[in-house]
Amino acid sequence: MDTVSRPAQAAQAPFPKSHIRFFEREAPLGFLLLAPTLFMLLAFLAYPFMVGLWLSVTDSEVGMIGRFVGLSNYRFEFLNDPVFLTSVSNTFVYTAVTTVFKLVLGLVMALVLNQAFSLQRFVRAALLLPWIIPTVLSTLAWRWMFDPTFSVVNWVLTHSGLAARGVDWLGTPQTAMASLIIVNVWRGAPFYGISFLAGLQIIPVELYEAAKMDGATRWHQLLNITLPMLRPVLLVVLLLSTILTFADFQLPFVLTNGAPYSSSHVLATWAYAQAIQGGAIGIGAAVSLVLFPVLSIVTAAVLIVLRKQD
């Protein structure tokens, strides 16, 4: 063996020498390594995004590229499409209400799970399930649980005496929105909870010990140690989840798809309905792009927060 007989040389060159010195310079190598990523993102993200901008100012339909019509798609949506206006307000309500609930429930979940008890690992894995399981599949289960005639939720409510009559979950505009919110919170709270738990576990124990010595109650410890230390994780989770909820398609599409009477559409499902089911691709593109200004604002907020943390 070479390396055994000549240890000095082996220590100098355990790796075969490469002659491609050009790529050892940082800039060319850096861009070379970035190339696959940049190609995928430019071809399948940036380019389609530009095409989408262009589609929204044309009267394109399925199978037919349209001509330039200026901002008339947007004007039509905002002035003449009541379903669009409903879906804008639904999107905001859906995002705001679910975020508040997920935040509070996630925090409670993290604080409960942060205590020592047996089977902790099993409980964590089980509680994470709603977030792991394909949204479409779990939402189907909820749709069956909210069935107009055979709702097991109603069966439990009436048989346990919690309610005199069952609720028509997906049958009225208000309950349909409430159902969307319930299922979204059920699915999203575990993500908040597990993320917060990860954040809690890196808070130094010494802080709590010092506080206990000073006679601080659990409540004071929560307000003055836990929440401030959790702030970075809290903000990131909050903002990322806001973006995902704001643009959510799967859950509203499977649970109600706008029913009843197009009252529970959100922007994503209404864009799909207009463009794919109705064939008006230009209009659909305009509807989905209405999400963009809000997403940009939230994105800017994420960036500012992350940069501060750096």
Added chain:
Amino acid sequence: MAIQDPPRPSSPLVPRRGTREPSPRPRGHEIGDTTFGRWMRIYVPVLLMLLVALFPFYWMLITSFKSPSELLDFSQSPLFVIKPTLEHYRHLFTQTNFARWTLNTAVVAVASTLISLLCSILAGYSLARLRYPGASAIGWGVFVTYLVPPTLLFLPLVLLIRELHLFNNLWSLILTYPTFLIPFSTWLLIGYFKSIPRELEESALMDGATRVQALLRIIAPLAFPGILSAAMFAFTLSWNEFLYSLIFMNDTIAKTIPVGVTSELIRGDDFFWGELMAASLLGSLPVALLYSFFVDRFVAGMTAGAVKG
């Protein structure tokens, strides 16, 4: 009042009556470490959360084993199965293309995960370790693309996929899924790569290794936990994707599980609940198993992603 304390083994840990030790009773609203306290602090909330989180899966499970007549019979408790049957599962595999949908979903998830991992390991290393003009701007640019959701892209992608003649072709999904996988995994891996001491890599470079060798033999093995987390996230997100496959896949044999299930087990207003719940359960199993084995890995990944930024 000279009641003497009974003689006890003198232990400095046991406070004697009459000394000014804090009362063992919990202060104010603080719940102490009594059995009752532990139940209120831990077991009651945990059991409640488990009940809410898991009930839909229980309902899936028992629905999938109920016979059609039992399914719609609420005269007895619907919470239990009286006569379990495998009818819906048999129907799923003999009358529908469920097996094919599962295969499609798996192929797409594995392929898009591999592509995304390859891209993001290279890009993550480049952005975390190499210094060149524009690196930081590109890093933030990649992060921003994570925030462009499929909802904004699906319509123009229809045109692009048509130009490429990829409708009903698994490649349409394998090529588009990385757009939401790469930004995320790159971001996660940058955090991991940065946490590896530079000295390890520099000593390899001094020994004559090229940077690519240093990446493959030193950085990648050390960042393996991060790569595993990224792979898990990517696989799960691909397995769960719905919008793109709903639009690109119309042939029954090209569909993925979520699309096949919603388009072929629901006909108009007819919901085949037995088959739907059986399919939902089977379609959830792979990711559920993955996470039950790796839940700690997942939590560590969250910390790295969210905290290291």
